[in-house]
Amino acid sequence: MNNLVQKKYAPATERNRDSILDVLKDCLPDHGTVLEIASGTGQHATYFVEHLPNHYWQPSDPDQNSRNSISAWWWDVQLNNILPPLNINTQDDTWPVENIAPPLPITAMVCINMTHISPWASTVGLMKGAARILPQDGILYLYGPYKIDGKHTAPSNELFDINLHDQNAEWGIRDLNDIKDLAMEHGLSFVKTVHMPANNLSVIFTKD
Numbered sequence: 668m669n670n671l672v673q674k675k676y677a678p679a680t681e682r683n684r685d686s687i688l689d690v691l692k693d694c695l696p697d698h699g700t701v702l703e704i705a706s707g708t709g710q711h712a713t714y715f716v717e718h719l720p721n722h723y724w725q726p727s728d729p730d731q732n733s734r735n736s737i738s739a740w741w742w743d744v745q746l747n748n749i750l751p752p753l754n755i756n757t758q759d760d761t762w763p764v765e766n767i768a769p770p771l772p773i774t775a776m777v778c779i780n781m782t783h784i785s786p787w788a789s790t791v792g793l794m795k796g797a798a799r800i801l802p803q804d805g806i807l808y809l810y811g812p813y814k815i816d817g818k819h820t821a822p823s824n825e826l827f828d829i830n831l832h833d834q835n836a837e838w839g840i841r842d843l844n845d846i847k848d849l850a851m852e853h854g855l856s857f858v859k860t861v862h863m864p865a866n867n868l869s870v871i872f873t874k875d
């Protein structure tokens with residue numbers, strides 16, 4: 668199969684990548700390996716590494732087609748600081764990344780658009796993994812739509828939430844308070860949210 672067939676394309680990544688990159692530049696530790704959970708197509712990974720030359724980027728996704736796509740996107744940039752994609756499902760008790768030593772220690776985890784497009788158990792697993800893997804002061808960065816105090820932040824998010832439920836009863840836009848409580852249970856302190864275009868939020872935690 669050729670590169671073009673394997674390459675998946677998500678138009679939203681081109682709309683949100685620069686605003687996400689700005690926040691990452693501000694909140695990531697100065698160096699280290701960034702473990703990306705739910706990398707999807709691989710477009711974010713390949714874009715971010717070009718702009719974060721002091722970091723290694725470890726993409727991952729449980730979906731084989733996505734991992735093929737990440738490899739296909741990597742083929743275009745061929746940068747040494749992006750590592751081959753791993754098969755990480757946050758719901759698993761241990762993750763393959765725990766058995767390997769990346770070129771630099773993992774100092775941050777990034778998870779974009781997963782918490783609402785997967786069962787709540789995936790977010791629970793994400794926090795458990797962050798507790799196991801991140802060093803003290805390590806960063807967990809989340810991006811996506813979130814409810815605040817039980818309320819949607821825009822009518823479009825409310826419609827999106829209904830649409831998600833229709834696709835899968837276990838999916839849905841999470842409340843930021845539930846995410847913060849879950850993070851705290853796993854030794855992660857809330858740092859801040861950053862309002863992003865299209866009614867999304869960046870949500871940043873640090874490991875205690």
Ligand SMILES: C[S@@+](CC[C@H](N)C(=O)[O-])C[C@H]1O[C@@H](n2cnc3c(N)ncnc32)[C@H](O)[C@@H]1O
Pocket residue numbers: 677680704705706707708711728729730733755756757758778779780781784785789
């Ligand atoms: C909407 S896509 C987002 C992909 C990419 N981050 C982006 O913003 O374009 C959701 C991704 O979450 C991944 N995913 C779903 N459940 C997961 C889990 N339990 N652990 C890790 N990834 C998961 C899917 O395979 C999919 O690639």
